[in-house]
Amino acid sequence: MDGQAGPSGAVSSQSSSSAKGKGDRKVAVTAERVSKIFGSGADEVRAVDDVSVAIRQNEFFTLLGPSGCGKTTLLRLVAGFEHPTRGRILLDEQDISSLPPYKRPVNTVFQSYALFPHLTVAGNISFGLEMLGRPKAEIERTVDEMLKLVRMSELKNRRTSQISGGQQQRVALARALAPRPKVLLLDEPLSALDLKLRKEMQIELKRLQHETGITFVFVTHDQEEALTMSDRVAVMSKGKVLQIGSPRDIYDRPAERFVANFIGDTNFLEGSLESSANGQASIRLQQYGAVIKAALPEGKVPSGRVSVVVRPEHAALVADPTKGTMRGRLENIVYFGTDTHYHLRLVDGHEFIIRQQNRRGAIEGLATGAEAGIVIPDDAAQVLRD
């Protein structure tokens, strides 16, 4: 199994280096250079491509990416519904790659909930415990506990077709939590809910994770969901993990163009690296006649031509074009209530967006067509790896 030549070593170094900070908790789930290939020959699809991830105990870990990026396949590999083509899956440092799902102390909350239609709410929740052969009294106690935990006690004997989508969601959670799995896998569990219910369930999920102390692995394509709920996020694209880090890391310090693009709005600037030291670099933006400070990504230090990202809310706008780091022509001002988006056109025709909070007595006298200054503070820019 080991020693397979894989195309990417950067990812594994990424995951190990991100293990710093926040106290080194024990690792719950490890994916070691896992690949999952469907089909063969010309039809071959690399759903998961040489991925290494270490998920810590009691962590809310999110796999984030667009549909088809391999996040669900990775989850199914941990659940045991799929077996890796290459690499190993470890649970508490034991290799579980070849175990069938029913021998893994891991439970799943399915996207469609997959509640058993022939059983009641209580029957669904007790199913796993019955299969584990727990004594009857214990099963009853746990079912009641779980019902209380997800606030569904009064619907205990309902059929699953008689309860609402949000309630089904809670039953699915209770059913998966009842056997007290070491890891709970959640496959886009909130995608079928409407916005209001989704917000409620987000808070509910955090509460459940806190109260049960179980490791949650959460799959979503919703970047906001990932940022608000997770302890750490792994951003995936085309079967690979591009970056792993805290939501703040991922948002403020995107290491790759895809990550920066996928999460939030971003301004991309092209420049050349002048000097670097201690993870900080000076970037010359030739076409705008400016030099800015920017943070370097972890791992390999780039050189020569580099791309830099600046989040719209990290830059500031000044009315006097000479007071800014660089300048642009105001093309559009969009008022959003809490903040305002300023769309500027740079000298080389690129667009630059600045988002500013609407404080009382904020910038006045700015009108479309006017030249304005763009201020890029020293800690605002991030150099991309690619």
Place this chain on the structure above:
Amino acid sequence: MALAQDVAESVVPAEIGESQAERVAREADARDVRNRWWLSAPAIVIISAASIGPLLIVVLYSFLAPGDYGNVKWQFSTDAWYNVILQRDIFDDSLQWADAHLSIFWRSAKLSLWTTFLTLVFGVPTAYFIATRPEKTRNLWLFLITIPFWSNLLIRTIAVMELLRAEGAINNLLVGLDVVDQPIQLMFTDFAIAFGMVYVFLPLMVLPVYASIEKMDFRLVEAGYDLYANRWQVFWRVTLPIIKPGIIAGSILVFIPSLGAYVTPRVLGGGKNLMIGNLIELQFGQGRNWPLGAALSFTLMVIVLLALMYYVRIAGGQQSRQGHA
């Protein structure tokens, strides 16, 4: 488990969340249906002419006396009903159990139950196999299953005879492989009848079971595995309850025609292993006792009805629960 209370729950009206508009629409629909009852008139005519009419004639004939050369005498008599299970002794006129009839009833029930059981044993895995094939090959398998329907039942039964007779394929194989010294008697046994009926009725089991497996959500099977159920447990605790409606339908479709089977026991059972169907035929032919034939027919219907009610009661307990799942 908590089945009894589930069933009780299921009668709770489902329209709790129904809005005013939905209710108005539903009532309008109901009114439409009432106003168009005459659209169903052709069906009602056919049902009354072709089903209820003959049924009444059967009941009427069963209370008449047999004619001398077949047909009936218009004379009220309950003899036919006695003769269904009783017979008068030739010498002293005392009433006795009609052993011949009872053994035929017993054989019919036994063979029908065996047929139903065996079609289940062979049909459910077959249906499961077909339903889990890729969509393209699925239709091919279904096609193969339905091919026998295209040829005449009698021809198919005679083909089975070719397999079973003393110089038939099975015996030749057994003798050729030295499993037995001489051909074993397969024809004209209860085994031959059951074999023929399983063969003939198997598609009637496979098709409804296939239909229910095909529309089953296989994520439920995954959910079962995820919750520590092994293959066997998933089959018993998840798959089987969910495909139960198909199994019930298949069992009914196989059991009823088995009980009244005529051609198969006639050809494969020879003259001696009769089933109810053959006994009834006998009364209208050689026996020249139409009232007894009518009474036997009606008895068969009652048996089927009781068997069905009992079966649906024990097996179909949760059918209504899956209604709007």
